[in-house]
Amino acid sequence: MERDRGGDTTGPVEHGGADVCVVGAGPVGLTLAIGLRRLGLGVRIVDAAPETKREARALVLWARAREALHSLGVGAALDAHGVELSAVTVHARGRRLGELTTGWAHSAFARPLNIEQHVIERLLAAELAGLGTRVEWNTELTDVKVHDDRAEFTLRHGDGRVESGGAAWIVGCEGTRSTVRDRLGIAFEGRRRTGLQVVQGNAVPTWPLAGEPGRGHIFLAPRRALLVFPLPDGGYRFFCFRDDPDPALGSPPTLDELRDLVAETARMPGLRLAPAPSRWLNRARFSDRVAARLRSGRGLLAGDAAHAWAPVGGHGMNVGVLGAHNLAWKLAAVHRGEAGDALLDTYDAEQRLLALRYIREMRPNFMELPLPPLGHRAFTATVPAALARPGFQRRLDLRLSDLVRHHRDSPLSVRVPTAGRASGARAGDRMPDASVVPAEPRPGAGGPGEAVRLHRLLAYGTWTLVLRADRADAVTLGALRAACAGTVAVRLLPVTPADARAEAALGDPAELRLVRPDGYVGLVAPLGGVEPLRAYVAALATGARAAARP
Numbered sequence: 001m002e003r004d005r006g007g008d009t010t011g012p013v014e015h016g017g018a019d020v021c022v023v024g025a026g027p028v029g030l031t032l033a034i035g036l037r038r039l040g041l042g043v044r045i046v047d048a049a050p051e052t053k054r055e056a057r058a059l060v061l062w063a064r065a066r067e068a069l070h071s072l073g074v075g076a077a078l079d080a081h082g083v084e085l086s087a088v089t090v091h092a093r094g095r096r097l098g099e100l101t102t103g104w105a106h107s108a109f110a111r112p113l114n115i116e117q118h119v120i121e122r123l124l125a126a127e128l129a130g131l132g133t134r135v136e137w138n139t140e141l142t143d144v145k146v147h148d149d150r151a152e153f154t155l156r157h158g159d160g161r162v163e164s165g166g167a168a169w170i171v172g173c174e175g176t177r178s179t180v181r182d183r184l185g186i187a188f189e190g191r192r193r194t195g196l197q198v199v200q201g202n203a204v205p206t207w208p209l210a211g212e213p214g215r216g217h218i219f220l221a222p223r224r225a226l227l228v229f230p231l232p233d234g235g236y237r238f239f240c241f242r243d244d245p246d247p248a249l250g251s252p253p254t255l256d257e258l259r260d261l262v263a264e265t266a267r268m269p270g271l272r273l274a275p276a277p278s279r280w281l282n283r284a285r286f287s288d289r290v291a292a293r294l295r296s297g298r299g300l301l302a303g304d305a306a307h308a309w310a311p312v313g314g315h316g317m318n319v320g321v322l323g324a325h326n327l328a329w330k331l332a333a334v335h336r337g338e339a340g341d342a343l344l345d346t347y348d349a350e351q352r353l354l355a356l357r358y359i360r361e362m363r364p365n366f367m368e369l370p371l372p373p374l375g376h377r378a379f380t381a382t383v384p385a386a387l388a389r390p391g392f393q394r395r396l397d398l399r400l401s402d403l404v405r406h407h408r409d410s411p412l413s414v415r416v417p418t419a420g421r422a423s424g425a426r427a428g429d430r431m432p433d434a435s436v437v438p439a440e441p442r443p444g445a446g447g448p449g450e451a452v453r454l455h456r457l458l459a460y461g462t463w464t465l466v467l468r469a470d471r472a473d474a475v476t477l478g479a480l481r482a483a484c485a486g487t488v489a490v491r492l493l494p495v496t497p498a499d500a501r502a503e504a505a506l507g508d509p510a511e512l513r514l515v516r517p518d519g520y521v522g523l524v525a526p527l528g529g530v531e532p533l534r535a536y537v538a539a540l541a542t543g544a545r546a547a548a549r550p
Contacts, residue, residue, distance in 0.1 A: 340543015
């Protein structure tokens, strides 16, 4: 088995004794496998299905997930097969209430990308194959046992052959009916959401609305909310949250049923729907559930195996992708002996809290959840005034983008106060993608003195110490390097803010920010004293709590 421990790994990996077995080849499992391969681990990925999904599933990648996928080197391939959503018109009672605009966030990928899940899976599987690992389709996991130093599992292949296998780690990414979660004895806590049915399908409408590229629509009506988003290959995804008058009905909707539902909700009796190039229709009901824990020794959970909820807000796949992005670097660091075992427990704490917050915050999302007649009338009366306020637009866009989501409550997030007022990104925040001038030019990031986005200077899997270039004298840099010596690898990045926004984002010049391999700030501490930095990186290596909080 290949065990190249440096950077990008592209050679073949033998199945026997893989470092990590990933169960489930959806977007989350594939993202995790790509992250692990980028960091040099041998990966085996299996899926019981015969191929990638062939039905209407997730559609939108928001800004933070796009950033994560670009950091893994796969974002450009996805961008080429998607369409950015620039605006959404909101309608009710046959009239226009206003529009939501996107792109308010400071990110190279500020707008949401419409790309169907089956396309994401196909592209990610191809990227993974280029790294030397192919998905083993028609391969069902039937049993798992974890030990102190390995995980053992049983696989049933499509030809009936049964295989006993092993890996240092196993990660269940195989959905809500996870065999890994079941065999690890982890409860899937929560409850079924009643009174809510989601009907969706792809179709080409004949209607009075102009077909503007990048424009979607939301139609609000009593007991239903209809979302309509453009598809890259033509037509639209019609996504209707509605009441559930017949809970026993489980068959997919027909195109005629979808047409009647859309026509009634949008008040367009003459509407006609033709099949889209991808002719998929789907009916679903959901539960809001989070696993009691996401780790049991050498076994871990990610994606829908770890958490699932009704697709209000369209963030389920995104949260799963961000979880895989969080987990891959931590699993690689622990496996290689660069960090203590407790680092994996921070994945559990951070990802569970993120999922629980989403479930809580999406419950009052009245823009998508069906309301009774009186509630519908009261809510839609407030919409025009809200949409007319730029501040509301910006706050809503930032919330949907996931760029303001944070890990401030994580054991990895530590701030040692300085004498001045706290400013800039806090410990646990995503490091802002500010415009900066690096003290030393970086390959592919502009020439000497040229401003670049900070995220272009970060590297997935690498800790980066960001500080002001005007404070980075030889003595200071020497002290910082000495503080990190013999522990986790830390790259020093002195920069100069290129504008006032970057000045604010970088915070007090007397502070340093240690940025995690996934782009979040781990430590904020005074630049003048290196002991907090020394303690932080030493704790990572030993597995202690990241650092003592003052």
